[in-house]
Each structure stands twice: as structure tokens, then as C-alpha cells.
Amino acid sequence: MKLLDQTLQRIKPLDARAMAKAQAHLDELTKPPGSLGALEDIARRLAGIRGEVPRRLSRKAHILMAGDHGVVAEGVSAFPQEVTPQMVFNFSRGGAAINVLARHASAELVLVDIGVASDLPELPGLLKRKVAPGTANLARGPAMTREQAIAALEVGIEVASAKIEAGNELLGIGEMGIGNTTPSSAILAVFSGRPVEEITGRGTGVDANRLRLKIKAIQQGLAINNPNPDDPLDVLAKVGGLEIAGMAGVILAGVAMRVPVIIDGFISGAAALVATRLAPLAGEFILASHLSEEPGHAVALELMGLKPMLTMQMRLGEGTGAALGMTLVDAAIMIYHEMATFSQAGISGALKS
Known part of the structure; x- marks a missing residue:
């Protein structure tokens, strides 16, 4: 089997559970939900690809x-x-x-x-x-x-x-x-x-x-x-x-x-x-x-x-x-891991609808 065919067969979807967990954490950070735009999307996408948002990219x-x-x-x-x-x-x-x-x-x-x-x-x-x-x-x-x-x-x-x-x-x-x-x-x-x-x-x-x-x-x-x-x-x-x-x-x-x-x-x-x-x-x-x-x-x-x-x-x-x-x-990785959550900062979070 060609390498191309083998590679295509290995492709699987993003990890939806990891993305939902990442989104929940992003929503707890000290900011209005979604206010960091593309940075949040990057972090969420990384979670879906890797299973979690890495602490840092080593290489x-x-x-x-x-x-x-x-x-x-x-x-x-x-x-x-x-x-x-x-x-x-x-x-x-x-x-x-x-x-x-x-x-x-x-x-x-x-x-x-x-x-x-x-x-x-x-x-x-x-x-x-x-x-x-x-x-x-x-x-x-x-x-x-x-x-x-x-x-x-x-x-x-x-x-x-x-x-x-x-x-x-x-x-x-x-x-x-x-x-x-x-x-x-x-x-x-x-x-x-x-x-x-x-x-x-x-x-x-x-x-x-x-x-x-x-x-x-x-x-x-x-x-x-x-x-x-x-x-x-x-x-x-x-x-x-x-x-x-x-x-x-x-x-x-x-x-x-x-x-x-x-x-x-x-x-x-x-x-x-x-x-x-x-x-x-x-x-x-x-x-x-x-x-x-x-x-x-x-x-x-x-x-x-x-x-x-x-x-x-x-x-x-x-x-x-x-x-x-x-x-x-x-x-995006630094924001995800280094920004405080509302509870950590002692700030009232956004009201839940």
C-alpha cells in the first residue's frame, strides 16, 4: 500500500470532548466569553488535535x-x-x-x-x-x-x-x-x-x-x-x-x-x-x-x-x-494556561443566562 493511502487511513476527527473541556476553561478566564477571538479558537483547536492544550510547544x-x-x-x-x-x-x-x-x-x-x-x-x-x-x-x-x-x-x-x-x-x-x-x-x-x-x-x-x-x-x-x-x-x-x-x-x-x-x-x-x-x-x-x-x-x-x-x-x-x-x-497557549480564572482572581463571573 502506498504511503499516501496509509496516511489517509490514519486520519481521525478532532477530540470533541477535549474541545468542550477547553472551551469551559476559556469561559472561566477573567474576560467576557469569546472576547479573545482567534486566540480562543486556536487553543480550542489545539485541544481537539492533541487531546489537551499543551503547556508549551517544545519544538x-x-x-x-x-x-x-x-x-x-x-x-x-x-x-x-x-x-x-x-x-x-x-x-x-x-x-x-x-x-x-x-x-x-x-x-x-x-x-x-x-x-x-x-x-x-x-x-x-x-x-x-x-x-x-x-x-x-x-x-x-x-x-x-x-x-x-x-x-x-x-x-x-x-x-x-x-x-x-x-x-x-x-x-x-x-x-x-x-x-x-x-x-x-x-x-x-x-x-x-x-x-x-x-x-x-x-x-x-x-x-x-x-x-x-x-x-x-x-x-x-x-x-x-x-x-x-x-x-x-x-x-x-x-x-x-x-x-x-x-x-x-x-x-x-x-x-x-x-x-x-x-x-x-x-x-x-x-x-x-x-x-x-x-x-x-x-x-x-x-x-x-x-x-x-x-x-x-x-x-x-x-x-x-x-x-x-x-x-x-x-x-x-x-x-x-x-x-x-x-x-x-x-x-494562545500562554493565555490558556497563565490567565487567571474568575474564582482564582476573586472576581464575579458573567451571569449565566
């Missing part, structure tokens, strides 16, 4: 998947494909935004070459798990074979499982891949049924002409490949990306091993859409960090029933929003 890992895309040949990006390996070098040296924010969140940054088009040398912190040297051009045919899509999902499962077994209690996901908002928009178009032009944004800041090329490439790819929305693997293989598949695998491993996964913006949102179509219960284990400036992100979150913690006008990727979200998970 966190942020997994960044890097891969290239053949669709850049259609002129969909303002940056050349060479930027992907150049940024991987930057990540390895610790100089990118995600390096700074992962350090801020006290999270280990795990770099994975799952599909960079060029051969990378041995670099500090880089896992070389290349499934293919980038995807094919989705505007001209399938981006991947079904076997490649499964292999990339399983890379994500393997990397995440190893980090969880090493003691990590919270996972974040991020990506690097020039052109990857194009397959993300294509995935969202299939699952949402929305018009491509409505959910496709400027990504790295493309001008109006490149935006037209991007929309045309996606429309052409959908027409040529005819991905089946009822078959998530078909969608992923035909119009997806290797790093998108890898992130979806990370989510599935976290769900199967009952470790929360915090997603970033639009591209990790597309990965989460794939994961939740493969395993509908997965959405209950996902924490949405922020609302991206990409127009499709709000649609993706709505499809999954997720609410973002932050609105920061961010659209960088790399998992920068997820790293910021990790600090809010820490805050």
Missing part, C-alpha cells in the same frame, strides 16, 4: 518546499526561473524574510528541493528530494504525471513525519517557485468553479500585459487538460506544482499524526485545498495564518471554512505569514 518546524514550473514559458512571471535556485541559496545562508521570521518564532527552517529545475549543490539545511526538475508547461499539457504527483505528496509526508518524530509539535509550510501563483490559481479555479480572471492576481507584481498572459495560460491549461474536480490527484497532476504537492503532503502527515499545521498565503492555500479534497477532515487541523493580497486566497479559505488570524497586506510567500502565525499559537 516547531517550518517546512519550505522549492520547485519550478514549466508554465513560466508563457510569460506569466515578472522574474526569470533562475531566481528559484538563487533564493534557495539565500534561504540556506539565512538572509531571506522567512529566515528572520522563523528565528523570531523559534522555529527550525527546513528547506526541501522537491522540484527545482537546476541541480543544486549540497547546502546547509537543504534536503534534496527532487521528484522532477520542475513541472511541464500546464498550458500545453499535464504539469505532472499522476505518479509524480503522488511521489511529491509522499515527499511531504516523509519530511513532515520525520520532523514530528523528532519532537516537533507545530508545523508551518511555505514555498519558493517562480510562477507558482499560476498553478495555484488553476487549482482554485477547478475546485471553486469561479472564472479564472476573478481569482487570478498579479503574483510577484506582474503588469497588466503579463496578467493577461497568466489568465490566458490558465484558461488554456484548463481547456487542454480538463482536470476532474472530483479527483484531487487528477487536478494536482494536471495543473499543480511539485512544491504544492509537497506542502499538501506535509498537511496530511500532520493531520494523521495529530500535529497542527499552520498555512501561509495563496499558494499554501492551494496546497491545503488539495489536502482537504483528499481528506475532508484535514481542514479541522489547519490553522490559517493570514489573508494574502492575492484575490484567490479569500476564496480558497472560504471553501475550506477557515478564518485567517491576520490581515497584513502580505504577498511574499515563503511561509512568512505562517511564521508570524506561530507566535500567535504561542500566545
Whole structure:
């Protein structure tokens, strides 16, 4: 049996009893019920995933998947494909935004070459798990074979499982891949049924002409490949990306091993859409960090029933929003365990209706 099938079979619902117990404790804290909003929801969700709200998160890992895309040949990006390996070098040296924010969140940054088009040398912190040297051009045919899509999902499962077994209690996901908002928009178009032009944004800041090329490439790819929305693997293989598949695998491993996964913006949102179509219960284990400036992100979150913690006008990727979200998970845990209850503080509680 494939690792993917084994992982999907291990997925179970949240612990409703633990969530009710956590909610009762939250309601006894010295505040009006629900007044800490998303922080309370995070604590309650952690209880459902873990069986209780942990006292602290001993270790966190942020997994960044890097891969290239053949669709850049259609002129969909303002940056050349060479930027992907150049940024991987930057990540390895610790100089990118995600390096700074992962350090801020006290999270280990795990770099994975799952599909960079060029051969990378041995670099500090880089896992070389290349499934293919980038995807094919989705505007001209399938981006991947079904076997490649499964292999990339399983890379994500393997990397995440190893980090969880090493003691990590919270996972974040991020990506690097020039052109990857194009397959993300294509995935969202299939699952949402929305018009491509409505959910496709400027990504790295493309001008109006490149935006037209991007929309045309996606429309052409959908027409040529005819991905089946009822078959998530078909969608992923035909119009997806290797790093998108890898992130979806990370989510599935976290769900199967009952470790929360915090997603970033639009591209990790597309990965989460794939994961939740493969395993509908997965959405209950996902924490949405922020609302991206990409127009499709709000649609993706709505499809999954997720609410973002932050609105920061961010659209960088790399998992920068997820790293910021990790600090809010820490805050939610501290609130849950360190804030006084009404009885402890000697304060009259809210009147019961």
C-alpha cells in the first residue's frame, strides 16, 4: 500500500470532548466569553488535535518546499526561473524574510528541493528530494504525471513525519517557485468553479500585459487538460506544482499524526485545498495564518471554512505569514494556561443566562 493511502487511513476527527473541556476553561478566564477571538479558537483547536492544550510547544518546524514550473514559458512571471535556485541559496545562508521570521518564532527552517529545475549543490539545511526538475508547461499539457504527483505528496509526508518524530509539535509550510501563483490559481479555479480572471492576481507584481498572459495560460491549461474536480490527484497532476504537492503532503502527515499545521498565503492555500479534497477532515487541523493580497486566497479559505488570524497586506510567500502565525499559537497557549480564572482572581463571573 502506498504511503499516501496509509496516511489517509490514519486520519481521525478532532477530540470533541477535549474541545468542550477547553472551551469551559476559556469561559472561566477573567474576560467576557469569546472576547479573545482567534486566540480562543486556536487553543480550542489545539485541544481537539492533541487531546489537551499543551503547556508549551517544545519544538516547531517550518517546512519550505522549492520547485519550478514549466508554465513560466508563457510569460506569466515578472522574474526569470533562475531566481528559484538563487533564493534557495539565500534561504540556506539565512538572509531571506522567512529566515528572520522563523528565528523570531523559534522555529527550525527546513528547506526541501522537491522540484527545482537546476541541480543544486549540497547546502546547509537543504534536503534534496527532487521528484522532477520542475513541472511541464500546464498550458500545453499535464504539469505532472499522476505518479509524480503522488511521489511529491509522499515527499511531504516523509519530511513532515520525520520532523514530528523528532519532537516537533507545530508545523508551518511555505514555498519558493517562480510562477507558482499560476498553478495555484488553476487549482482554485477547478475546485471553486469561479472564472479564472476573478481569482487570478498579479503574483510577484506582474503588469497588466503579463496578467493577461497568466489568465490566458490558465484558461488554456484548463481547456487542454480538463482536470476532474472530483479527483484531487487528477487536478494536482494536471495543473499543480511539485512544491504544492509537497506542502499538501506535509498537511496530511500532520493531520494523521495529530500535529497542527499552520498555512501561509495563496499558494499554501492551494496546497491545503488539495489536502482537504483528499481528506475532508484535514481542514479541522489547519490553522490559517493570514489573508494574502492575492484575490484567490479569500476564496480558497472560504471553501475550506477557515478564518485567517491576520490581515497584513502580505504577498511574499515563503511561509512568512505562517511564521508570524506561530507566535500567535504561542500566545494562545500562554493565555490558556497563565490567565487567571474568575474564582482564582476573586472576581464575579458573567451571569449565566
